[in-house]
Amino acid sequence: WSTIETKLPEGSRHTGLVKNITPYGVFVELAPGIGGMIHISDLSWLKRFNHPSEYTKVGGNIDVIILGIDKENRKLQLGHKQLEEDPWNTLQDTFAPGTIHEGTVVRKDDKGAIVQLPYGLEGFAPNRHLAKEDGKVLVPDETAQFVVIEFDRNEKRIVVSHARIWEQVKIEEKETAKKEARTEADSTRKTVKTIQSKVEKATLGDLGALAQLKQKLQQEEQQGGETKE
Template sequence: MIVDVFGIEAFLPGSQIDVKPIRDYDIFVGKTMEFKVVKINQEFKNVVVSHKALIEAELEQQKKEIISKLERGQVLKGVVKNITTYGVFIDLGGVDGLIHITDLSWGRVSHPEEVVKLDQELDVVILDFDDERKRIALGLKQLQPHPWDALDSELKVGDKVNGRVVVMADYGAFVEIAPGVEGLIHVSEMSWSQHLRSAQDFMKVGDEVEAVILTLDRDERKMSLGIKQLKKDPWEDIEVRYPMGSKHTAKVRNFTNFGVFVEIEEGVDGLIHISDLSWTKKVKHPSEFTQLGAEIEVVVLEIDKDNRRLSLGHKQLEDNPWEGLEAIFTPGSIQEGTIVEMQDKGAVISLDHGMEGFATPKHLVKQDGSMPKVGDTLDFKVIEFNKDNKRIFLSHSRIFEDEAKAEKNEARKARRQNSRREEQPVLNTPIEKTTLGDLQELAALKEKLAGK
């Protein structure tokens, strides 16, 4: 502001008008006041004055007198001087005190402006003060009875209450059922489902909710609530709704190395063991068979009510194909197969009827000595069909090895037969000569005897 001092224009900073913040400067226009000259600049012909400097010394003496008379628990009248996000400054008549935001109301307060307004006159209670720093902690809510003391004495565990969500956290939600009376709904009490979820998935600040009182401690002023208790526990009659052998549609929730966790309905979970996914495929990890969020058909194999878990199967939806394929994949039979995976220990081979076989590296060698690759389709000879262990062992090299062996055996057999034919005349020649000789000698002897 500009101040006229004996015809000289002096400058009055807004912060030097009074000890408290000034919001309306117009009320000072035309007003005659005393000022203290705090600065003169002859070169720029500039004069700075202050009214605050005159009253600070007097206020300092007043503060000492006021503080000397303060007592904890004393109730004083004050005026709201300033409002911040963390609290309210109160003018107690020359000395300031602070009401922290947590001491404004027994209920939750997002901003002090929800409770007080500027220039409002209030009764406040002194909570604490510091003689040296001249800091005074004030309270407003302490003048009101604690809401827990006024809570309905008939309220008990199991009762239903209505409230408003005032604070959200990952682990739960705080619900105000009366001003200053809050209860915690833990995330585990929001749904019968055992899947880890955040409380924000169920509600948000400002929601009006109905809940059931789970615990109530009036001495500690604590209360826990639940909303899942408003619905029937799905495991109460699990044997009736999901009997063993019944078929259902489930949603894939999680994978482990040993199986798939699925949810049939909210709160009803089950495990499909990796061995119960397929009759024919060797599944190394469930992610090879299905995906998260996908639906999958299941059969109830076992019910564990105590641990709230079902044992489920997927392959049981179909008959065991191993029972009828023994006559097709007989040892020694030739089957066409496609290599679908190469491993250090051998190859996985896709066969007809949805079956898979396995061949070790030595049984994969082609006739030209090369090795096949993934995607190659070859003929394989069945070495072993084991329906108990659900294994089919195959060999490609055995096909031409057995053919070569058969040809070798045929050649050996032919040589033996030829050898016998060649040896047979040699053995009969002496017999033939002896026989003829004997006949000639007998004839000559006969003629000699006849001549005599």
Template sequence: MSEYNENQELNEEVGSTQENGEMTMDDMLNAYPPLEVGDTVQAEVLAIEDNQAIVGIKGRGVEGVIPYKELSAKPFDEVTEILNVGDVVEVVVIKQIKDKENGSFLLSKRRIDAKVVWKDIQEKFENNEYIEAPVKDVVKGGLVVDVGVRGFVPASMVEEYFVEDFSDYKGKTMKFKIIELEPSENRLILSHKAVAMADKAAMSEERMATLVEGDTVEGTVARLTNFGAFVDLGGVDGLVHISQIAHEHVATPGDVLTIGEKVNVKILSVDQEKGRVSLSIKDTLPGPWETIADKAPVDSVHKGTVKRLTSFGAFVEVFPGVEGLVHISQISHQHIATPHEMLQEGQEIEVKVLDVKPEEHRLSLSIKALQEKGNDVPVEEDYTDSYQADNEDDSSFTLGDVLGDKLKELQDNE
């Protein structure tokens, strides 16, 4: 029923009672219940003028105005997207416009909508559900999101990583987790970072289940540290320890790898409970010993670096990842008690290959074979007493390698 018809019926009723002497003009004025600020009432749209709606407040005998900004909690361009003439909507009284004839009122449909929105947000919060909404604006400290009410995303809650410029986020629709809400204060704090982290965790768990120890897969170098490199395997980050990057010595991972680089890695181990994956790049590369017979045949001469000195000789690196043993008897034609008398770690020297056994990772070298023999004769000694190397130093060499020429001389004397 329109406001006009409602008033007409009331006037007819009042006129009839006046004729019968039953109702005065004061009675007519008091026929409608009073309207107070904060009241929620039904209103019929009478007209749409100047981007606002003129309405008749049902059962109150007065009109009201719903201004543009109070029409809806959601974005819109035209008033007719929200209301049309003849629509009946629920509104709340904001204030009375006292200078208007018949006492017009300022009304809000938006605030009624907001109550519904807050109720929906509260339910989603209690059920730990996400909400999806567009970023309305970028402000200092974060993002403003339109979810029917104003939501705020602090800069630290936008992404897992640091974002320097948020301008590209404006207008973008994103998923958010509700972190905090207080309808009475119109406070709503959201986080996209929490959504991203949860999605990553779910994807990581799913991906982790597909990883098999011993498999070789492709990954992307995600981060570099002083102890290794983290490689993204598609939702799971695995660690390549610095010792597993290359066959040769690597001082820092950044010397060999770059962030974003695609690499093949072998899966060394998978710990489902702790979410840890150990990887090796080295195991996917050709071993330095595979072609050593071609690169270092017997009698070939090479430059090398003294890596370690032991009581029975010196380990010399002739190729990256390839060390050969110069037995103490092959260091000099002169007798020496320890290799330290003639050599020092880090020293660059020339060596001659005496023997090569790729399958055993053994390379026997000589320094004295490249020197002229002197007049002095080496003094015989018990080389077994000098064999004190630990397992790491001599794992690729036999007792015969350690005793060297002296063992052969003793066998010949027998």
């Protein structure tokens, strides 16, 4: 360990042997008597594991990067996900709120479900967002369309909803029906006004004709009286 910084400097990459797995991490041996732990949160940028054994097994090899050296306690802080660039930095536009993606329900608990999305990303769908249009709910291994309702790059969290897709369709259908009804009502009002205008013009025309006829009759009566005299 006296020359550990030279043999295994911070930032260097190595392949180690998985010696033990605990609920909080993976213990890796890089050389006899030299090793360290990969914390469960440092296994993957995109996936969240209930237990590290979901990712690797004792006796297997795993690639690591040296994150820190505790020379006094002879411990190494190891990382695995840090071998690659954080994809959350580049997926923000792809998974912006409102975008729709195909996803598969991986597992469920009492709060909701983990949904496998494109590019290896996992999202979370609360229970109420798993509802289907037919009244049923999505179950594990079922694939459906999901809309992103939250993307938090810092917290490495994405929240998705299936229910909101068909709910939005219904809302849009109602809005379309309202617009069509308003358009039809406006058209009806215009038609009524046109008819009323024509009726008024016709009435005024009839009154004018009657006045002319009355005046003509009066003139004829007057002429008839003059003839008798």
